[in-house]
Amino acid sequence: MESCRILLSPPHLSGNEQRYIDEAFKTNWIAPLGPHVDAFEKEIACYVGASDAAAVSSGTAAIHLALSLLDVKKGDTVFCSSLTFVASANPIIYQGAEPVFIDSEPDTWNMSPKALEKAFKAASAEGILPKVVIVVNLYGQSAKMDEILSLCNHYKVPMIEDAAESLGSSYKGKQSGTFGKFGVFSFNGNKIITTSGGGMLISNDIEEIRKARFLATQARDPAPHYQHSKIGFNYRLSNILAGIGRAQLEVLEERVRARRIIFNRYVQELGHLPGINFMPELENTRSNRWLTAFTINENETEVTAGEVLKNLMNDNIEARPVWKPLHMQPIFEKARYYPHSENENISEKLFNHGVCLPSGSCMTYEEQLRVVNCIKKTLTKGLKERDESRLKKILT
Numbered sequence: 001m002e003s004c005r006i007l008l009s010p011p012h013l014s015g016n017e018q019r020y021i022d023e024a025f026k027t028n029w030i031a032p033l034g035p036h037v038d039a040f041e042k043e044i045a046c047y048v049g050a051s052d053a054a055a056v057s058s059g060t061a062a063i064h065l066a067l068s069l070l071d072v073k074k075g076d077t078v079f080c081s082s083l084t085f086v087a088s089a090n091p092i093i094y095q096g097a098e099p100v101f102i103d104s105e106p107d108t109w110n111m112s113p114k115a116l117e118k119a120f121k122a123a124s125a126e127g128i129l130p131k132v133v134i135v136v137n138l139y140g141q142s143a144k145m146d147e148i149l150s151l152c153n154h155y156k157v158p159m160i161e162d163a164a165e166s167l168g169s170s171y172k173g174k175q176s177g178t179f180g181k182f183g184v185f186s187f188n189g190n191k192i193i194t195t196s197g198g199g200m201l202i203s204n205d206i207e208e209i210r211k212a213r214f215l216a217t218q219a220r221d222p223a224p225h226y227q228h229s230k231i232g233f234n235y236r237l238s239n240i241l242a243g244i245g246r247a248q249l250e251v252l253e254e255r256v257r258a259r260r261i262i263f264n265r266y267v268q269e270l271g272h273l274p275g276i277n278f279m280p281e282l283e284n285t286r287s288n289r290w291l292t293a294f295t296i297n298e299n300e301t302e303v304t305a306g307e308v309l310k311n312l313m314n315d316n317i318e319a320r321p322v323w324k325p326l327h328m329q330p331i332f333e334k335a336r337y338y339p340h341s342e343n344e345n346i347s348e349k350l351f352n353h354g355v356c357l358p359s360g361s362c363m364t365y366e367e368q369l370r371v372v373n374c375i376k377k378t379l380t381k382g383l384k385e386r387d388e389s390r391l392k393k394i395l396t
Helices: 017-026 035-048 059-069 090-094 113-126 145-154 206-216 239-249 252-270 305-314 346-353 365-382 388-395
Strands: 052-056 077-081 098-102 132-136 159-162 182-186 199-203 276-278 292-296 336-338 354-357
Touching (some): 017 035, 017 239, 035 199, 052 059, 052 206, 059 132, 059 182, 059 199, 059 206, 090 098, 098 113, 113 336, 132 145, 199 206, 252 276, 252 292, 252 365, 292 346, 305 365
Parallel strands (some): 077 098, 077 132, 159 182
Antiparallel strands (some): 052 199, 182 199, 292 354
């Protein structure tokens, strides 16, 4: 009998979503407007401590709106984290601008301040600074915001914080998403809370968020007829989905606690093994541990990340490699890229050796034990007969 599939990060409903959905139907507010949208925006802004928020159809849409509001256009460059999902960079192309990719660093797996400084110095020497910097918080872990913001402020370049994966995380007591000119959240089905599909743009600039709502509703001018003086987008979130988001936000802290427990259990079971290194948590930060990720040193384990992923798949367990860096993607093969150092490409190393494990907040202990045992079994097979001491360490 085939084992039930264990998913990477499935939705986890609170049980209160239906009440908000029923309310939307009873009041006939099922359009991309309505009281749930207004309330969801206020509740997110309040939770993270931002002045205002605009609910939109996706995190990608939120990034696109932010770039539009910052007047990114053809001929401009935008610095962007390389180790991320393609949605972080695609809106740069939508605007006709050129992405320049920045490597990661080992302490957070996020944008390297060293690489960013090199990119800024090179751009300054050329006399063409980037229009914007997009910093991604990978798998829930905040980037080194102090160092990155210091560089952005020095060169007077605004920052967009792509916090799509890090809602509920914090950096030195301040909520993720609130460090840049704009912050971006995603409520995709696999995120820590979901609206099935949706996103949020936040800022302390209330006027800019007002403009975002205008652009997101096809930039319709205040006229009795349909009049448009600017190009807009159909990006607003529906009232029904916003209702789901409100119920999900009510349990966000519970979801963060659950994922952190899952992460800690993985570390307890696997962290002592030779060649296994889990994604760090920077001092004075709290990661929501959206996904648990670790790297494998195949010289110590005698197995590769690919072999671990294959065996997990064969056991009907969904796992993934760490994101393939954007500078390695075919669509960005001509883009410029700044590595962490002359001899270190941290994002490439993480991609080649990294594994993301099932981390859903509704994951049971038995499911997690199945994942752990599959990994231990894989590592056991990889050891040579002479490595009896290491084999014993794995099995105990």
